[in-house]
Amino acid sequence: MSAKKTFSPDMVANNITPAYPTHPGEVLKDEIEFRGISQRQLAKDMGIAYSALNEILNARRPVTEKTALLFEAALGVNAEPLLRMQMRYNIQVIRKDSSFMERLAKIRKAAAAF
Template sequence: MRTLGYVTPGDVLREEFLEPLAISGRQLARDIGVAPNRISQLLKGERSVTAETALLLAKRFETSPEFWLNLQNSHDLEKARDKLSASGLSFPEWGPHSSVL
């Protein structure tokens, strides 16, 4: 079940790629050669972006696979941070390390 407040990779896929291009999830599945339920579950936030899915989405939408994997990692970190924070742990907001500025 999708938790309210979290932006999933599926949300980005739907809002930034599928809707503007008028592509259905079923059509995307055909385009990249996967089962329709794989895309449906991704769009519902019930499935994570795997390395394979990232490669297929990157090819289809002319992005990088890292774009899709970074979306998934950010989502996973946000959920984990909230879960651990609920148990009393606190975490700083991380930015770039001073050595990369």
């Protein structure tokens, strides 16, 4: 006798939400370390402050459209996936904000009444 398997949408491989969101800076940091590029040299090449680059690489500052294009020019890493990763990171962080999620629930409830 085989047991019936049920799958939730969270179990589908492409729909799994990681427990901790990945900031694109973490990926970029690994990339520049792998290539042996110093953060100071990369910042200079990109024309941005070292502190700004360091904050991005340590997930304390977001990757913007401009910085994504600068990374693309300096490293050959496509800008669009970096921006998608930043957007997913931002949304996942916001979804962990319980007061904001309560606010969304109230809005959804009010909108359902229309």
